[in-house]
Amino acid sequence: MDExxxxxxxxxxxxxxxxxxxxxxxLEEAMGNARDGISQLSNDTVHFNPAxxxxxxxxxxxxxxxxxxxxxxxxxxLKAIAGKAIYTTAARxxxxxxESSSSTRPLVxxxxxxxxxxxxxxxxxxxxxxxxxxxxxxxxxxxxIGFLAVSQVGAMRKVATYFAEALxxxxxxxxxxxxxxxxxxxxxxxxxxxTCPYLKFAHFTANQAILEAFQGKNRVHVIDFSMNQxxxxxxxxxxxxxxxxxxxxxxxxxxxxPAADNSDHLQEVGWKLAQxxxxxxxxxxxxxxxxxxxxxxxxxxxxLRPSExxxxxxxxxxxxxxxxxxxxxxxxxxxxxxxxxxxxxxxVEQEANHNGPGFLDRFTESLHYYSTMFDxxxxxxxxxxxxxxxxxLGKQICNVVACEGVDRVERHETLGQWRTRFGxxxxxxxxxxxxxxxxxxxxxxLFAGGDGYRVEENNGxxxxxxxxxxxxxxxxxxLATKSVVAH
Amino acid sequence: xxxxxxxxxxxSRSVVPLNTWVLISNFKLAYNLLRRAxxxxxxxxAEFLDRKVPSNSxxxxxxxxxxxxxxxxxxxxxxxxxxxxxxxxxxxxxxIPDMDKPLSTTDIVPVIIFFHGGxxxxxxxxxxxxxxFCRRLVNVSNSVVVSVNYRRSxxxxxxxxxxxxxxxxxxxxxRKWLRSGRSESESESKVYVYMAGDSSGGNIVHHVAVRAxxxxxxxxxxxxxxxxxxxxxxxxxxIRLDGKYFVKLQDRDWYWxxxxxxxxxxxxxxxxxxxxxxxxxxxxxxxxxxxVCVAGLDLLQDWQLAYANSLSSFSHHVNxxxxxxxxxxxxxxPNNDHFSSLMDQINNFVNPNC
Numbered sequence: 001m002d003e004x005x006x007x008x009x010x011x012x013x014x015x016x017x018x019x020x021x022x023x024x025x026x027l028e029e030a031m032g033n034a035r036d037g038i039s040q041l042s043n044d045t046v047h048f049n050p051a052x053x054x055x056x057x058x059x060x061x062x063x064x065x066x067x068x069x070x071x072x073x074x075x076x077x078l079k080a081i082a083g084k085a086i087y088t089t090a091a092r093x094x095x096x097x098x099e100s101s102s103s104t105r106p107l108v109x110x111x112x113x114x115x116x117x118x119x120x121x122x123x124x125x126x127x128x129x130x131x132x133x134x135x136x137x138x139x140x141x142x143x144x145i146g147f148l149a150v151s152q153v154g155a156m157r158k159v160a161t162y163f164a165e166a167l168x169x170x171x172x173x174x175x176x177x178x179x180x181x182x183x184x185x186x187x188x189x190x191x192x193x194x195t196c197p198y199l200k201f202a203h204f205t206a207n208q209a210i211l212e213a214f215q216g217k218n219r220v221h222v223i224d225f226s227m228n229q230x231x232x233x234x235x236x237x238x239x240x241x242x243x244x245x246x247x248x249x250x251x252x253x254x255x256x257x258p259a260a261d262n263s264d265h266l267q268e269v270g271w272k273l274a275q276x277x278x279x280x281x282x283x284x285x286x287x288x289x290x291x292x293x294x295x296x297x298x299x300x301x302x303x304l305r306p307s308e309x310x311x312x313x314x315x316x317x318x319x320x321x322x323x324x325x326x327x328x329x330x331x332x333x334x335x336x337x338x339x340x341x342x343x344x345x346x347x348v349e350q351e352a353n354h355n356g357p358g359f360l361d362r363f364t365e366s367l368h369y370y371s372t373m374f375d376x377x378x379x380x381x382x383x384x385x386x387x388x389x390x391x392x393l394g395k396q397i398c399n400v401v402a403c404e405g406v407d408r409v410e411r412h413e414t415l416g417q418w419r420t421r422f423g424x425x426x427x428x429x430x431x432x433x434x435x436x437x438x439x440x441x442x443x444x445x446l447f448a449g450g451d452g453y454r455v456e457e458n459n460g461x462x463x464x465x466x467x468x469x470x471x472x473x474x475x476x477x478x479l480a481t482k483s484v485v486a487h
Numbered sequence: 488x489x490x491x492x493x494x495x496x497x498x499s500r501s502v503v504p505l506n507t508w509v510l511i512s513n514f515k516l517a518y519n520l521l522r523r524a525x526x527x528x529x530x531x532x533a534e535f536l537d538r539k540v541p542s543n544s545x546x547x548x549x550x551x552x553x554x555x556x557x558x559x560x561x562x563x564x565x566x567x568x569x570x571x572x573x574x575x576x577x578x579x580x581x582x583i584p585d586m587d588k589p590l591s592t593t594d595i596v597p598v599i600i601f602f603h604g605g606x607x608x609x610x611x612x613x614x615x616x617x618x619x620f621c622r623r624l625v626n627v628s629n630s631v632v633v634s635v636n637y638r639r640s641x642x643x644x645x646x647x648x649x650x651x652x653x654x655x656x657x658x659x660x661x662r663k664w665l666r667s668g669r670s671e672s673e674s675e676s677k678v679y680v681y682m683a684g685d686s687s688g689g690n691i692v693h694h695v696a697v698r699a700x701x702x703x704x705x706x707x708x709x710x711x712x713x714x715x716x717x718x719x720x721x722x723x724x725x726i727r728l729d730g731k732y733f734v735k736l737q738d739r740d741w742y743w744x745x746x747x748x749x750x751x752x753x754x755x756x757x758x759x760x761x762x763x764x765x766x767x768x769x770x771x772x773x774x775x776x777x778x779v780c781v782a783g784l785d786l787l788q789d790w791q792l793a794y795a796n797s798l799s800s801f802s803h804h805v806n807x808x809x810x811x812x813x814x815x816x817x818x819x820x821p822n823n824d825h826f827s828s829l830m831d832q833i834n835n836f837v838n839p840n841c
Contacts, residue, residue, distance in 0.1 A: 002506050004820045009538025009615035010510065017505050024512045031519060042520040042529050050536045053513055106541035107553035108564075117586050368544075438531040451561050457535050467564060468541055468554045468613045 011051050011459075023057040030064040040064075047434040049460040103353060105365060106469045108372050116156035119148045120367070123160060126167055127363040135171055142168050155374035162394040163367060166401035175402060186229050186265075188395075191388030193231055195380045197447050198472050201455075201464040202317045203232040204443055205474040206346035208436040210313045211239055213344035213476075217311040219249045223302060223340065225294055225316040227254030230269040232317065234276055241280040249283040251310070253302060258290045266290060294319065295329040299339035312342040320347060320418075324355055324411040334425035338479060344430055345477040349418060351463055351470045354400050355411035366400045369471070376452060376466035415461055415473040422477050430476040431460030440464070499732045502784065502812055504822050510616075511816045515733050518609060522741050528608055528641050538615040546571040550622045553584070554613070557658070560638065563651055565658070566612045568625045568632040589666040589676060590631065596667035597630040597679050597707070597837040600655055602637065604686025606715060606742035607648060612636035616819050623821060627830040628837050630681075633659055637691065641745035645757050648687070648746075652695040656680070656704065681708045681837050682775075685818070687746075689714025693760060693794075700774040708836055709777040712829070713785050713815055714794070717743060718759040719752050722789035732784040732814045739787070759790075761797040769801040776804035778836045780829055782813035808832050 002014045012020055031038055045063050050056050126141035142164055149160040169175060193199040214220045220240075224232070233252060240247040252273065259265050266288025277284030291297055304312070314337050323329040337345055352369040356362050373393055380386045399410040419429075437455055440462060444453040456463045456470055463470035500508050517536050521529045542552040549571050557563040569584070590596040601624070603610050603617040610617060612634040621632045637651035659665060665678045684692040689711035699706045717739060729736045740753075747755050756765050768774055779795045781788050798805045810817070813825040820826070 004822060005506055005510060007615070007619050008510065008819065009540070010513070012506070012509065014506075017509060020509055021500070021505060021512070024509065024516065027516055028512075031516065038519055039523070042523070042532060047532070047535060050517075051538060053509065103545060104541060104543040105545045107544040108542065108556060109553060110556045111558055117584075121585075434532055434535045437535045441531055441534070452556070452558075455534070456539055465541075467556050468539075468566070470541060 009051055010053055012053055016054060020054050020057065023054065023061065027057050027061050027064070030061055034064050045434075048431040050457065051459050103356075105368060106372075107368055108375070108467050108469045110375055116152050116160070119145065119152060119156065119160050122148060123163055123167075123367065124364070126164075127360055130167060130170055131358075131360045131363075138167065138171050142171065155371065155378050158390055159367070159371050159374045159397075162370070162390075162397045163363075163401065165394075166398045169398065169402040175407060185392075185395075188388050188392035189228060190231070191385045192392045195382065195385040195389040196377055197444050197453055198464060199231070199317075200443060201440055202348035202472060202474060203235065205432060205436055205440055205462050206315055206317065206348055206476075207232065207236045207239065208439070209344055209346050209430060209432055209474075209476040210236060210315065213313060213430070214240070214248065214311055217248055217343075219251070219305075219310040221251040221253070221305070221310050221312045223253045223255070223312060223314045223342075225255050225314065226319040227256040227266060227269065227288070230254060230273055232315070233273055237273070237277060237282055237284075238280060241282050247280075247282045249285070250277065251285040251287075253287050253289055255289045255291055255294065255297070257292060264288070293326070293329065294323060294333045295326065297333070297336055299336050302340065304340060307341050312340055314340060314342045314345045316346070317348040318350065321349055321355070321411045321413060322409040324413070325406050325409050330421065331425065334422070334427075338426055341479065343478070345427065346474070347418065347422075347477065348472060348474045349415070350412040351414055351465070351473045352412045353414050353417065355413050363401060366397065368469075370397055372466050372469045373471060376471075379451070380447075415458065415463070415475060418473075418475065422475075426480045427477040428480045429460050430478050432457075432462045432474065432476060437462060499784075499814065502732070503814055503817070504820070507817070507820050507822065510819060511733050511814070514609075514816075518738075521609075522738070526641060526741075526744060528745065530642070533609065537609075537611065539611065539613045540615045540618045541613070542566055548622070548626065550625050552618070552622075555658075557654065560651060560654065562636060562638060563654070564612065564636045565655060566618070566621070566634045566636070568621050568634070570625060570629065570631075584664060586662075586664045589664060591667040592676070593669065594667060595679050595838075595840075597628065597681050598659060598665050599624065599628070599630050599632045599681045599683050599710070599837065600652075600659055601632050601634045602648075602652060602682070602684035602688030602691040603634060604684065604688045604712075604715075605639070606739075607640045607687040607690075607746040608742055609639070620818060623830070624683075624833065628834045630837055631665060640742075644745070644749075645747055645755075648691050649694045649698075649757075652682075652691045653698060656682070656695055656699060656706070660704070680706050681710065682706055683710035683712070683833070684714070685712035686815070687715045687742075688712075690716060690757070694757065696775055697760075697768065697771070700768075700771045703773065705773070706775045708775045710833055710836060711777060711779045711791075711794075712818065713780060713782050713787065714791060715742075716758065716760070716787065716790040716794055717753045718762045718790065719754045724789040725786045728784065728786035732786070734786055734815060736786065761794065767801060768798070768803065771801070774798075774801075774803050776806070776836075778806045778808065778832060780808040780810065780832070782815055782817060782825075783809060783811035784814045806832065806836065 002012050005012050041060055041063060045060065122141055122145050126138050126145060129138035129141060145160060145164040149157050237250060240250055254266050254269060256266050270286035270288050274284055274286060320330060323333055352365055354362055354366050370393060377386055377389055396410045399408060437457055440455045452466045454465050456465060461473055461475040463473045465471045521533045542554045544551050544553055550568055551571060552566055552568045555565045601621055603612060617634060621634050625632050635651060635655045638647040659680060660678050666676045667679060668676050682692040682696060692709050692711055696706050696709050725736055743753050743758055747757060753759060754762050754764050759765055777798055779791060781791045795805050795807045810825045810828060817823060817825045818829055
């Protein structure tokens with residue numbers, strides 16, 4: 001890779017530079033010749049992964065050539081072509097180089113926070129004392145934090161309070177009560193879903209990728225590793241119902257942990273979705289599957305049907321990182337996913353490294369991350385939703401800071417780390433494009449106090465963040481042997 | 488048509504390194520997609536295509552960064568770049584800047600407020616090209632850089648960008664922790680403010696500096712890197728170089744139509760500060776010294792040279808760096824002599840006593 005271009009965000013092999021230059025010239029000429037070329041490239045073409053200049057240019061040249069040839073074709077034809085473009089041309093499918101291992105720690109401060117600097121310094125000092133096992137100092141500092149926090153306002157106070165509580169638990173060895181009732185954690189998640197766009201963005205972008213992967217398939221099957229209340233699926237089902245040519249038959253396998261009260265909540269969710277399916281005339285089949293851990297699954301349990309008759313998507317929203325608490329678990333799950341032979345695997349994860357080996361680094365990372373998260377909630381209107389969302393996030397904070405070993409399940413890792421993992425497990429990326437980007441951006445406008453949310457494109461993946469700090473990342477994957485020559 | 492394009496493309500390819508040519512041509516074509524004939528801008532596609540990077544409080548090559556959001560103005564934030572030696576980043580236990588202490592109590596640390604280019608419409612303070620440039624600028628000049636994410640046109644026309652520049656200037660000046668210099672005498676510990684910008688950023692620097700001078704606010708120096716100025720008249724360089732080195736005159740016109748108030752022409756003082764509707768800066772004694780860098784293959788050079796001449800004629804101090812074979816954007820990649828010449832000049836400009 002040309003290093004100077006890489007640093008400014010573009011991936012071009014030095015040996016390809018002349019070829020890319022030629023394509024640039026070619027495209028410029030084509031843009032000059034096609035009368036309507038530019039507006040068509042701007043409005044109708046779906047763009048993918050602009051970091052890969054060579055492929056980006058190739059797509060546009062092809063789109064222009066095609067339009068130039070049959071200038072009588074209507075807009076509808078062009079849209080149909082765009083859907084297939086998610087698969088990069090086979091000749092160029094090279095695994096992307098492993099992400100650089102140097103970590104980044106983004107930091108965003110807002111106006112009010114300059115007063116809270118002392119509080120943050122005290123939190124860090126306390127974490128350091130804990131790290132060095134100086135528990136009497138840590139204890140004194142925790143008390144000081146409590147005192148300082150009271151004089152703060154807004155997000156800073158709440159974040160400091162949650163982190164202080166987590167530190168106190170770690171100091172006194174009072175690990176969080178577990179398991180919490182699923183119904184309570186589901187309820188927290190629902191409030192989080194309503195308050196801020198993160199879950200909606202996750203569902204939306206994953207569904208977009210699934211929809212594109214299911215194009216032209218008559219029977220489809222979604223395996224959801226993160227079923228919870230099934231909030232992701234009504235929108236997908238409605239989109240499938242509206243498909244030109246009619247909806248496919250839709251099968252859903254929802255996987256989740258057992259309920260503390262032994263109720264069959266997965267079935268209840270399934271019934272609700274079945275009712276929806278009936279009203280929108282989508283043929284629907286459902287199975288709820290209880291598992292303590294995704295690693296307990298085998299492909300044979302999932303009643304898979306031959307891939308010629310049924311296309312499968314595997315979906316995981318904020319679940320995979322939990323597997324990192326047990327060695328070998330994530331590798332096992334990914335190998336099961338391979339056996340499923342899905343058209344697409346959609347993954348949404350927190351964009352942070354909360355799984356480093358050192359406590360102090362984890363503490364610092366999570367302090368930055370959750371501070372930004374809490375800041376983004378401040379603008380929300382409904383105060384009950386906001387409080388519940390804060391409790392939802394507070395539990396994550398507690399887990400990251402106070403727990404260890406198999407109890408510490410909030411082992412978030414960055415997109416770069418997940419890319420390496422998926423690459424090693426035999427998957428290649430499926431890129432999310434400018435159409436998904438645009439619609440995700442429009443989704444954000446619906447959230448009151450939503451000024452600060454930003455969608456960013458990152459080498460074919462989409463990230464949602466607050467101001468300049470990405471907070472969650474959606475990526476999509478296919479089996480490495482499955483890459484198809486596009487066009 | 489095709490024939491003349493060929494000649495043009497070969498010309499620009501012969502004066503810049505190949506990877507620079509690829510980078511700037513890529514921008515050129517992408518930008519063609521974003522400007523619509525009706526004056527609107529495809530902002531979603533622009534944001535999709537722009538390569539952005541987050542801030543990083545872990546030092547890289549001795550420089551770390553963080554973002555400060557001004558919640559009163561949508562999208563306005565500053566990205567601050569600091570050297571590890573001035574303010575410890577995350578390598579140690581420090582998480583965020585120590586806002587109780589100045590940058591230095593012995594040395595002067597210049598604070599450069601930077602306005603990125605993009606013809607008022609493109610790019611952001613967190614665009615990778617500008618993040619990279621600012622980091623290099625910090626190391627070359629041992630300064631603190633504050634990169635301003637000002638509001639862009641056509642959504643936010645004149646004077647929004649200038650207002651955001653002014654807001655940034657006031658914010659920077661009021662940060663106790665950006666002060667430097669000997670603190671025995673209170674008067675010498677202050678924020679040593681410079682302003683810098685490329686293209687539209689250079690234009691913003693000028694206008695903010697004028698206001699600062701009028702209001703008695705001290706700015707120690709302006710750095711204008713092929714700044715965006717123009718006028719109704721077509722100059723010789725505009726005609727001669729139109730379309731030859733990445734830039735077409737009709738595109739320049741589009742950006743002015745998008746930035747200036749509707750119905751205005753290019754002799755509006757924002758575009759043409761010393762033109763028929765402009766004003767003299769003679770007598771505005773506190774207007775800062777200026778470093779103007781002109782690229783010899785930039786079609787706007789006549790306007791930029793005229794600007795420098797005008798400043799001289801008003802008895803203001805001007806350093807002119809004319810880089811004969813440089814095209815626009817030569818400073819994005821450090822693979823040419825123009826880049827080092829520029830950086831040397833900037834370093835000497837903000838560290839006059841070294």
